[in-house]
Amino acid sequence: MRNEGFDEFVAGWSARLLRSAYLLTGDRGLAEDLVQDVYERLYVAWPRVTDPAAYAHRALTRHAINRWRSRSRRPVEAAYDFDHDRPDQRPDAVDVYHERAVVVSALRTLTARQRAVVVLRFFADLSEADTAAAMGCSVGTVKSQTSRALARLRTILPAIDDTHLTPEARS
Amino acid sequence: MTSDENTLRAALAAATTGLDPDGDVLRRARDGGRRRLRRHRVQVGAASVLTAAAAVSGVVPLLGGGSGPETINPQPAGPALSAGAGEDCEDLPAYGSNITPAELPDEVRLLWPEDGRLEVEDVWPRMETGPCSGGGELGLAGVDADGVIERLAVVFGPEPADVVPAGTAPGTLVPAPGDLEAGRRDFAWLLPDGQQLRVDADGFDLAELEDLAAAATLKDGVVDLGGWPAAMALEYGGESEPARSTQYGWDVSGPQGSLSVQTMSGDIYGSGLVGDRIVDLGGRPAVLRGPDHLVWSPEPGVIASLTVAEGLDPLEVAATVGPVPADDARLADAGPPEPGETPSAPTTDATSTPTPAG
Numbered sequence: 001m002r003n004e005g006f007d008e009f010v011a012g013w014s015a016r017l018l019r020s021a022y023l024l025t026g027d028r029g030l031a032e033d034l035v036q037d038v039y040e041r042l043y044v045a046w047p048r049v050t051d052p053a054a055y056a057h058r059a060l061t062r063h064a065i066n067r068w069r070s071r072s073r074r075p076v077e078a079a080y081d082f083d084h085d086r087p088d089q090r091p092d093a094v095d096v097y098h099e100r101a102v103v104v105s106a107l108r109t110l111t112a113r114q115r116a117v118v119v120l121r122f123f124a125d126l127s128e129a130d131t132a133a134a135m136g137c138s139v140g141t142v143k144s145q146t147s148r149a150l151a152r153l154r155t156i157l158p159a160i161d162d163t164h165l166t167p168e169a170r171s
Numbered sequence: 172m173t174s175d176e177n178t179l180r181a182a183l184a185a186a187t188t189g190l191d192p193d194g195d196v197l198r199r200a201r202d203g204g205r206r207r208l209r210r211h212r213v214q215v216g217a218a219s220v221l222t223a224a225a226a227v228s229g230v231v232p233l234l235g236g237g238s239g240p241e242t243i244n245p246q247p248a249g250p251a252l253s254a255g256a257g258e259d260c261e262d263l264p265a266y267g268s269n270i271t272p273a274e275l276p277d278e279v280r281l282l283w284p285e286d287g288r289l290e291v292e293d294v295w296p297r298m299e300t301g302p303c304s305g306g307g308e309l310g311l312a313g314v315d316a317d318g319v320i321e322r323l324a325v326v327f328g329p330e331p332a333d334v335v336p337a338g339t340a341p342g343t344l345v346p347a348p349g350d351l352e353a354g355r356r357d358f359a360w361l362l363p364d365g366q367q368l369r370v371d372a373d374g375f376d377l378a379e380l381e382d383l384a385a386a387a388t389l390k391d392g393v394v395d396l397g398g399w400p401a402a403m404a405l406e407y408g409g410e411s412e413p414a415r416s417t418q419y420g421w422d423v424s425g426p427q428g429s430l431s432v433q434t435m436s437g438d439i440y441g442s443g444l445v446g447d448r449i450v451d452l453g454g455r456p457a458v459l460r461g462p463d464h465l466v467w468s469p470e471p472g473v474i475a476s477l478t479v480a481e482g483l484d485p486l487e488v489a490a491t492v493g494p495v496p497a498d499d500a501r502l503a504d505a506g507p508p509e510p511g512e513t514p515s516a517p518t519t520d521a522t523s524t525p526t527p528a529g
Binding site for chain 1: 175176180186190191197199200201203207292293295325371420422426429435437441444463464481482
């Protein structure tokens with residue numbers, strides 16, 4: 001069968017990819033569009049793809065950066081609003097919404113590549129090498145972008161600033 | 172792993188709590204995939220018919236039987252790669268933008284041949300400007316008899332000290348924060364002028380890296396490791412490239428493979444890992460990872476990275492990759508730049524690209 005295993009991949013990876021896409025775009029609607037687009041590409045390429053997760057992360061990242069760059073020239077349609085978020089009926093919905101807004105706003109201050117590095121390294125838990133492959137850059141670029149992104153986030157999210165700790169305490 | 176990284180992981184996870192896909196995600200993925208597959212097959216079929224018809228009429232050669240189609244209206248050459256580099260380098264506002272294939276330097280607009288083996292689905296030419304920077308990455312590799320990398324060191328800098336605490340004696344190694352893969356060491360140290368160098372190394376002990384820190388100097392602003400590479404029997408070493416304030420990028424992908432080309436100040440070893448193999452590509456070293464991924468430098472200051480699908484040989488494909496005209500028919504689907512694209516909105520952070528208004 002041409003696409004044997006595709007359904008299982010979608011079932012197993014949808015939540016993770018949607019959440020990564022959300023962090024990359026800051027908008028649930030955009031994230032769903034992005035993941036859908038990745039799935040369609042993956043479906044076409046499926047028989048030739050040896051590592052679907054790597055393919056999906058690569059496509060997701062590149063198209064998120066691409067889309068972000070395009071949209072950055074159209075402020076009216078700018079990403080990072082919450083208009084597409086679905087109503088959350090949970091008791092702690094207000095806290096969750098607030099926390100989400102803080103984190104997404106912080107990510108918004110990063111460049112597209114810095115944001116991608118943060119999402120891939122610290123949310124998708126990819127190694128530096130896999131992150132580099134997904135972004136189409138060197139491990140060195142991942143390292144430098146990570147360093148800059150963390151430096152920026154420390155100024156915006158004080159909770160993650162451990163620079164006051166000794167090196168031993170940080171580890 | 173540092174505590175701030177753990178906190179960041181927790182924050183990212185919390186920010187996505189409750190974000191679950193709709194119940195019909197599988198149906199939409201499958202239906203959308205089938206639709207796209209049908210379109211894809213129609214397009215491939217139409218392209219084959221057109222190519223065959225053109226070949227019959229003598230317009231284009233088939234299957235690599237020539238240097239490609241003649242350009243009816245020759246495009247002006249893209250910017251020279253050497254422009255604005257080295258001594259001519261000037262700091263520019265930090266900006267990133269999509270550009271047209273014609274705006275890429277010819278050395279960056281590379282593609283595999285139109286021989287039917289690899290299709291082109293997406294192309295993404297881009298340009299980023301920023302402060303003048305360069306000479307920032309120097310890779311060194313030691314290999315075994317089969318060319319497999321056993322030891323690898325990539326030195327970054329000079330850069331402002333952001334890892335080494337002020338007051339630390341020059342040459343004193345300080346562990347850099349981060350969660351490295353097993354076996355890798357990441358240290359930073361200060362130069363006498365207060366700037367910082369950093370090394371990401373695999374296969375070296377602490378004493379060897381202390382020797383590296385002691386040996387490293389700056390010559391014309393570029394790292395010089397003196398006799399350390401020879402003492403460590405590192406057969407392969409990169410060269411620092413001139414400083415640049417404009418970087419070009421070019422990503423091409425399709426079902427059978429993807430190609431990423433970038434102007435970089437680093438070398439191919441910065442893309443390597445211990446276990447990768449250094450191979451010969453037309454007389455130049457290239458880094459081969461697994462059966463499908465190859466990194467090489469087609470021109471000084473340009474790094475190309477190719478990943479191919481199962482059944483294709485990345486070395487064989489890479490050997491055929493070369494410059495293509497901006498009006499190559501396969502690039503026709505590239506998104507055109509939008510009007511009004513000017514670097515008029517520099518950000519406060521020189522490393523940033525503009526952020527969309529919220």
